Amino acid sequence: MRQHWDPFADLGRLREEMTRAFSDVFGHSSVEPAQRAWTPPVDVWETPGEFYFAVALPGANPESIDVHVEGETLTIRGERKAEERHYHRQEIATGPFYRSFTLGVPVDNAKVEATYRNGILEVKVPKAEAAKPRKVQVQVA
Numbered sequence: 001m002r003q004h005w006d007p008f009a010d011l012g013r014l015r016e017e018m019t020r021a022f023s024d025v026f027g028h029s030s031v032e033p034a035q036r037a038w039t040p041p042v043d044v045w046e047t048p049g050e051f052y053f054a055v056a057l058p059g060a061n062p063e064s065i066d067v068h069v070e071g072e073t074l075t076i077r078g079e080r081k082a083e084e085r086h087y088h089r090q091e092i093a094t095g096p097f098y099r100s101f102t103l104g105v106p107v108d109n110a111k112v113e114a115t116y117r118n119g120i121l122e123v124k125v126p127k128a129e130a131a132k133p134r135k136v137q138v139q140v141a
Contacts, residue, residue: 038093051125058119
């Protein structure tokens, strides 16, 4: 499986880390929480028949999450809204998020499943029959 490289996501993560570092030193952030773009952490694993994704989206509204499969690419995007509070410290990311993965094999788009439970989005992407391993019986001549 090949992960789609998104240079803007890397820049976003760098900006997040620098903002967090300055916030730790100076006690506040110059970037409003609603303006921050973030990249949720994802666990990805594969079985002979499926790809699995577990995306950490604490506090996200499931209705704001879009899971899209086109060809061999899975895209997950959405937004986590900030609560209207007077924060002393805010470390849980808010704002829009985006992840995209190129799977490298044909998948069965009609059977993709997504479930949101306990702050984790779980996505199961079945491989197309042609992409699944197949045991070939050796014939005796």
